[in-house]
Amino acid sequence: MKFQNTLSFARELDSQDALAPYRKEFHFPKVNGSEVIYFTGNSLGLQPKRTKAFVDEIMKDWRELAVEGHFYAERSWWDYHERLAKPLAKVVGAKPAEISVMNSLTVNLHLLMVSFYRPTKKRYKILCEEKAFPSDQYMFQSQIKFHKLEISDTLVEIKKREGENFWRTEDVLAKINEIGDELALVLIGGVNYYNGQVFDMKTITRAGKEAGAMVGWDLAHAVGNIQLQLHDWDVDFAAWCSYKYMNSGPGNASGIYVHERYLNRRDIPRFEGWWGTKKETRFLMQPEFDPMETADAWQISNAPVLAVAPYLASLEMFEEVGMQALIKKRNLIVSYLEFILQEIDKEVESSFEIITPQDRGTQLSVFLHGEGRPLFDYLMEKGVITDWREPNVIRLAPAPFYCSYEDMYRFGQILKEGITKK
Numbered sequence: 556m557k558f559q560n561t562l563s564f565a566r567e568l569d570s571q572d573a574l575a576p577y578r579k580e581f582h583f584p585k586v587n588g589s590e591v592i593y594f595t596g597n598s599l600g601l602q603p604k605r606t607k608a609f610v611d612e613i614m615k616d617w618r619e620l621a622v623e624g625h626f627y628a629e630r631s632w633w634d635y636h637e638r639l640a641k642p643l644a645k646v647v648g649a650k651p652a653e654i655s656v657m658n659s660l661t662v663n664l665h666l667l668m669v670s671f672y673r674p675t676k677k678r679y680k681i682l683c684e685e686k687a688f689p690s691d692q693y694m695f696q697s698q699i700k701f702h703k704l705e706i707s708d709t710l711v712e713i714k715k716r717e718g719e720n721f722w723r724t725e726d727v728l729a730k731i732n733e734i735g736d737e738l739a740l741v742l743i744g745g746v747n748y749y750n751g752q753v754f755d756m757k758t759i760t761r762a763g764k765e766a767g768a769m770v771g772w773d774l775a776h777a778v779g780n781i782q783l784q785l786h787d788w789d790v791d792f793a794a795w796c797s798y799k800y801m802n803s804g805p806g807n808a809s810g811i812y813v814h815e816r817y818l819n820r821r822d823i824p825r826f827e828g829w830w831g832t833k834k835e836t837r838f839l840m841q842p843e844f845d846p847m848e849t850a851d852a853w854q855i856s857n858a859p860v861l862a863v864a865p866y867l868a869s870l871e872m873f874e875e876v877g878m879q880a881l882i883k884k885r886n887l888i889v890s891y892l893e894f895i896l897q898e899i900d901k902e903v904e905s906s907f908e909i910i911t912p913q914d915r916g917t918q919l920s921v922f923l924h925g926e927g928r929p930l931f932d933y934l935m936e937k938g939v940i941t942d943w944r945e946p947n948v949i950r951l952a953p954a955p956f957y958c959s960y961e962d963m964y965r966f967g968q969i970l971k972e973g974i975t976k977k
């Protein structure tokens with residue numbers, strides 16, 4: 556398609572957009588009386604309007620049924636979280652039994668490392684990307700200390716090449732081969748939070764498994780953004796948060812995936828609690844843990860239903876729309892945004908550079924040359940909600956559920972004004 560940097564062209568794309576009606580399903584904050592151009596769905600997705608009804612339902616059941624709500628609410632609480640497994644399995648390409656929703660992301664990654672990072676004298680190394688999301692770095696360091704190993708000897712980072720802004724798959728594979736039978740775990744952010752790069756999860760998973768390691772993925776920036784096939788890729792485990800592209804609210808519940816080969820096994824070490832034990836016998840209050848036959852065996856506490864409810868509301872929307880339609884729009888809207896950026900770059904003295912490689916989802920990371928911060932502040936003042944990452948990067952993630960092509964055009968105009976005024 557030949558794009559044009561005009562309002563009429565952007566509106567034409569909007570008029571052909573099958574997902575356009577979903578924009579009205581979200582609450583948009585306002586700046587200077589107008590709805591913002593929201594680029595931070597990769598940080599906190601907008602609130603779907605239907606979420607309130609899901610939360611209100613629980614408040615009402617709590618008010619009117621109190622403890623009886625556990626079993627007699629229309630959507631009973633004791634198994635509330637189980638309702639998420641089926642729709643979520645479709646989003647991540649897994650079997651429903653392989654999915655559970657609980658806790659928050661870093662907590663879940665820690666719990667999964669308890670099960671899947673079992674260092675031995677020979678096989679103990681962890682492979683991750685350099686500058687992984689800080690919470691993951693702290694997690695790796697603390698896990699390594701917990702196992703009384705040396706961080707410098709245990710944690711291996713895949714570097715980008717000198718002068719390049721992205722990781723090369725061949726470098727990841729070479730590292731896996733180099734570490735060989737010392738490699739215990741590969742755990743990488745499937746979509747990098749900083750440059751928006753999508754790792755070749757299928758190829759890397761295969762290589763990690765061939766080396767005899769466990770392979771897990773932090774999918775915070777991948778879920779609801781790119782097509783995942785966790786089961787078919789033979790991924791061992793994964794976890795993600797629900798507050799970015801899954802639009803489930805700040806700090807909200809996390810999802811986990813555990814490959815079915817690890818279900819129904821009592822030999823897997825795991826930190827356990829009563830919500831992971833079989834429902835049929837849970838309330839017999841017996842001393843022995845009898846694990847659920849699904850990934851729910853990793854559940855520990857009774858589910859925080861007030862937090863899980865917005866996730867269920869969001870998944871209802873994902874069920875209606877499907878990942879395929881979201882990805883189709885994502886590809887077009889990101890390409891249009893890229894085109895707009897390139898056009899503005901031609902019109903003004905070149906002052907920024909897209910650092911996201913072609914293997915991407917919905918995020919474009921833009922490096923601002925010179926003094927970037929005043930430009931970022933200008934965008935925010937004008938109602939363009941983006942975010943700033945040191946030293947000079949803004950991240951633009953037009954979520955296909957609610958961003959419009961007109962947003963992309965208007966953003967380009969505001970960006971141009973901001974650059975020329977600098």
Ligand SMILES: Cc1ncc(COP(=O)(O)O)c(C=O)c1O
Pocket residue numbers: 659660661662688690691744748773775776796806
């Ligand atoms: C890639 C990645 N990993 C981990 C986290 C930490 O998430 P949480 O605070 O929910 O544990 C985030 C948060 O944004 C993230 O982007």
